[in-house]
Amino acid sequence: MVSTESDTTDPILTCDGVTRSFTRGRSGWLSSPQDTQTVVAVDDVTTTIHTGDVVGLAGPSGSGKSTLLHLLAALDTPTKGRVVLDGTDTTTLSESQRAKLRLDEVGIVFQHFHLLPSLSARANVALPLVQRGVPKSTRRAKANDLLDAVGLADRATHKPAELSGGEQQRVAIARALVTDPSLLVADEPTGELDSETGRQILDLLTDVADDRAVIIASHDEAVLDRADSVLRLHDGRLQSESDPSMHREIPHES
């Protein structure tokens, strides 16, 4: 269990015995059971995250970091167990309900930014507000405020291709924050950036944690050092929850 100074508050995210497995290989009425293989990507993970937490998610490639991050962000549903986000059990929701939950409660930052190339920086930031049905003038004002906050006020009309990697990631962060979500998840947010730009991005991510929980998946210890706590995964199982400054192993809680 992740423990922080906010333990006294209600958890924003609860992960209870979450398992996610995938069936790989050929399937269908001509296939035999030997043709398919079940891979457990996340295995029986339990944790709780509160508002204000900055949580690192660590582990080697293939350890299940991204899969767990997708489950926590309600992008995916567990095969077993449950994920409760802001009081809502995501496993009971339909796809459209999970989309609504993501729109209202989750901001997502991707390693490869995933900005829409045909839109300006401002339009990219305002994208979630379109789906929310926010008036155009409000969308524009809010997007401008956030671009100003991430230091890109003068780049509002630029297309992603006209921005550097760091600038694109800052636009992506602004987009993730534009709905004021209670949970911000970032998957390798500095993976494509140089160290100085990566540091600036981490500053941004940790600065916004006061009003929300932030989960950062990374294999970079420099990134994990900025977290309040770190969840370490190995072969899909939670190996430890640690204070990143101590890097000590904590027995797995199930």
Add this chain to the structure above:
Amino acid sequence: MSRKVRRLAGVVRLGLARFSGRLFGGDSRQLWSSIAGVAFAVMLMTTVGGISLGLASQSAIESEDVDYWVVPDAASASAIAVSVDAPRLGGVHSVTDQLADDDRIDYATPVLIRVLELSNPQTGNSEYILVAGVIPDSTNRSIIGLPTASLEPGDPHYADGTYDGPWTGQAVLSTGAATLLDAEKGTTLSPETGSATNRSFTVSDVAESEYTTGIGEVPVALVHLSEAQALSGATSGDQADQILVSTDDAAVAGDIERLYPQTNVVKRTGFAQQQLSSSSLPLAIAVGAVLTAFVVGTLFVATMMGLEVLSERASLATLAAIGYSSSSRSLLLVVETLSVTLSGAVVGLGLGIGGIELTNVLTERYLGIASVARFDPILVGAAFVVSVLIGLFASVYPVWLSHRANPVEVLQ
């Protein structure tokens, strides 16, 4: 404005912004290909539709006087050029009177065409001339290329079928005929054949005529119908080879046919068009063009937009990840597909109008048929309706394709 309406409007605007952004920036081959495909389909539909409209409305010579020939059923196309020994129409004066009473008809005259030998007694020249008997009116008209102005209006010699009215003896000669007969205005000519060789004609005018057959310019003369009938023995039954009708109303053809049973009503543009337009062919052509445009356009756009979705799957997955509902993403793709097809419709309409003009130029030049195709505003409506239908049907495939993609897999 409700939140839902604002969301719909926002998604539509987003679709348009994505469409224009991708069209004019980055790799937009699929979009341009889709637009080109729709434009091609709409161009064909518009051009073929224009031809169908031209045939169906029989308005191919709308810009000129719409002229009809009323000819006997068994007459062939050659009867219009030189009608000799072909079935004839009877009671033509009374039928012509009925036609003249129709306000829509500007002018109607029977035409009797006979090859007669005329001679100039002063010089002794004698030649076979193609003589056309007509009933002139007070307006100067051109029949077989000769002006009727110098002929006295009406048909005095007919005298209600008694053929004992005054013999005007007026004849208009083509310059070719005048040269052959060595005649000029005022020259007296005598018929050498026929049943009224005791009569004579006086040349009332000589004019250029471009009346030709396959062997070149023909010497022609224009006289009053009853006098031509008297010369050729066609007074019995008041005969003529055809009735020429001049009108601006294309709808008059059916009435003429009803007025005169056992006849064909032939347009100036010729038999081929008459045969086409009297059938359901124009409608069949139009329906075929619309269906072809729709099916080809839909399949083409669906395929190209499917490829576009594959190349844009990261963007669509991103929208799904940040909370766009599947209905919003579907709407986005429908808007983008409709943008493609409507753009194609605009381009295709321009090309189609050009196609109509080109068709008219080519048919006039190589077939001698003027203005076969016709542009009508209904073609604009049809193009946009078909393009919208193409967009709606074609968008099913990219929408289905986008829903198959798992955002989690795409974004990893």
